Amino acid sequence: MQIIQTNSKDLKKKLHLSGYGVMNLNCYNWQLFPAKRNDIDFERAVLELNYQIDDQWKLVSELEIEHGGTGVTLEFDPLEEFGEFEYEVEKGGEIWLEQFNIRYHFNTDVNISFGRVKVPFGLSNFFDEPDEYRTNQLPEMENVILPTNWTEYGILLNGIFRKHLHWYLGVVAGLDGSAFNSANFIKRGNQRRFETVNAEDIAGVIRLDYKFNDNNHLGISGYFGNTRNNRPKPDLQQNAFLALFEAHTALKWNLFSVQIISLFGQLQNSEAVSNANRNLSNNLNVKRTPVGKQAFGASLEFGFQVSELIKKGMKNKLFMFGRYDYYDTQFATEGSIFNNPRWERNAIAFGFNYLPTHWLILKGQYSKQIIGIAVNKYQETMSLGFGFIL
Numbered sequence: 001m002q003i004i005q006t007n008s009k010d011l012k013k014k015l016h017l018s019g020y021g022v023m024n025l026n027c028y029n030w031q032l033f034p035a036k037r038n039d040i041d042f043e044r045a046v047l048e049l050n051y052q053i054d055d056q057w058k059l060v061s062e063l064e065i066e067h068g069g070t071g072v073t074l075e076f077d078p079l080e081e082f083g084e085f086e087y088e089v090e091k092g093g094e095i096w097l098e099q100f101n102i103r104y105h106f107n108t109d110v111n112i113s114f115g116r117v118k119v120p121f122g123l124s125n126f127f128d129e130p131d132e133y134r135t136n137q138l139p140e141m142e143n144v145i146l147p148t149n150w151t152e153y154g155i156l157l158n159g160i161f162r163k164h165l166h167w168y169l170g171v172v173a174g175l176d177g178s179a180f181n182s183a184n185f186i187k188r189g190n191q192r193r194f195e196t197v198n199a200e201d202i203a204g205v206i207r208l209d210y211k212f213n214d215n216n217h218l219g220i221s222g223y224f225g226n227t228r229n230n231r232p233k234p235d236l237q238q239n240a241f242l243a244l245f246e247a248h249t250a251l252k253w254n255l256f257s258v259q260i261i262s263l264f265g266q267l268q269n270s271e272a273v274s275n276a277n278r279n280l281s282n283n284l285n286v287k288r289t290p291v292g293k294q295a296f297g298a299s300l301e302f303g304f305q306v307s308e309l310i311k312k313g314m315k316n317k318l319f320m321f322g323r324y325d326y327y328d329t330q331f332a333t334e335g336s337i338f339n340n341p342r343w344e345r346n347a348i349a350f351g352f353n354y355l356p357t358h359w360l361i362l363k364g365q366y367s368k369q370i371i372g373i374a375v376n377k378y379q380e381t382m383s384l385g386f387g388f389i390l
Contacts, residue, residue, distance in 0.1 A: 014053070015050075018048045018390060019048060020045075020129045021046065022136075025039075026038060027383075028381055031378050032376045032377070032379065033379075042067055044064055044066045045064070045065045048061070049061045057104055060103055063095070064098045098149055099117065099118060101115030101116055101117050108160075109159045109160050111157070114156070116151050117153075117156045119205055120168035120170065121150065121221045121223050122246055124143065125149065129387075131387065131389055134321035136383035137383070141263070141297040141298070141326070144187065145187055145327060145329060154171050156169070157170065165208065165209070165210055166211055169205075171202055172202065173197050173230070174226055175189030175190065176227065176231055176232070177228060178280055180227070180277065181288070181289045181291060186227075189227060193232075193284070197230075201226040203225020204224050205222070205223045207221035216253075222243070222245050225242060226242075238272045240268050240270075241268040242266070242268070243266050244264070255305040262297070263297045265295040265296075266293065270334045291337075292331060293334040294331040295328065295329045297325070297326060297327030301321060303321040303353075304319065316355065317355040318352065318354050319352065319353040320352050323349040323350070328344040341371075349365050351363065360387075361386060361387045363384070367383070369381075
């Protein structure tokens with residue numbers, strides 16, 4: 001109501017609308033799954049609406065539509081649970097109010113946000129618009145292990161110390177351990193399946209970034225919290241604390257750019273979590289495969305602006321890139337849990353980004369994943385797609 005009553009001049013000054021989206025054609029040649037069909041994925045479209053209420057208060061929101069809509073889909077999973085058909089009930093996943101928080105600006109150095117906030121962990125949560133990462137899909141290692149565009153309900157403090165040190169300190173709702181699995185470690189523990197989010201367990205998160213300037217920084221972040229009491233039922237008797245750590249850097253100089261990240265995670269009593277998950281109902285739509293005690297991943301990406309070599313100051317921009325990812329979601333297991341080499345993965349990718357205008361980006365890449373088994377271990381994917389930024 002306040003927004004409607006504001007005159008058009010003030011509204012234009014206070015209201016900020018923006019958006020972006022990604023669509024890809026993927027062609028597969030996977031030895032382990034030769035019948036995998038090529039597909040077109042409207043990965044996501046995001047609408048951002050921010051409103052500067054006054055000098056101190058600001059409303060921040062982000063609506064995300066994943067895979068083109070909402071509904072229930074049926075998926076055949078040949079790699080886990082012996083080829084079981086799964087219903088993908090994407091409530092809260094296909095159309096998702098990803099961010100919705102109120103921000104209070106204390107001064108030029110300190111802010112507080114509360115509501116649904118971005119978890120300040122990793123690189124891809126800070127470089128998630130299509131012109132901020134080179135690959136067709138979100139960066140592979142982080143996208144496999146961590147919740148996509150990770151947000152949680154909570155309170156987040158952030159600020160700047162001595163111009164260069166950017167810090168974040170937050171308390172957020174903890175993850176739900178019932179959705180942890182072999183292939184993705186803790187990725188699916190981000191609570192989205194029910195109308196409300198359990199808040200019996202909370203987690204702390206901290207991040208420090210040293211920024212040399214707007215384009216160059218290095219930093220670390222950590223996450224720690226229990227995952228036992230946010231399960232749908234009280235079916236786990238032991239605590240299941242999760243600790244995540246990562247170190248990262250993003251650098252640009254002249255025509256070159258580099259992004260590097262290394263990530264480590266450890267889950268307490270992972271065997272007990274796996275046993276409890278094995279007895280969950282099919283209706284929960286979780287994998288029920290054993291979760292690793294530890295996960296480890298690292299990635300390295302180089303980018304090079306070719307268009308500047310063709311013509312200096314060229315309006316249309318062309319980048320070439322190369323990328324390497326290593327990750328193992330069962331880096332270590334506990335007790336009787338089999339450490340399946342299937343979940344150790346190496347991946348290389350290379351391709352291009354072409355920007356004919358500032359709002360459109362065309363992408364293409366070839367990627368090859370090598371999984372840690374003796375035969376049928378190569379998975380090749382060709383992707384062509386585009387992203388838009390408005």
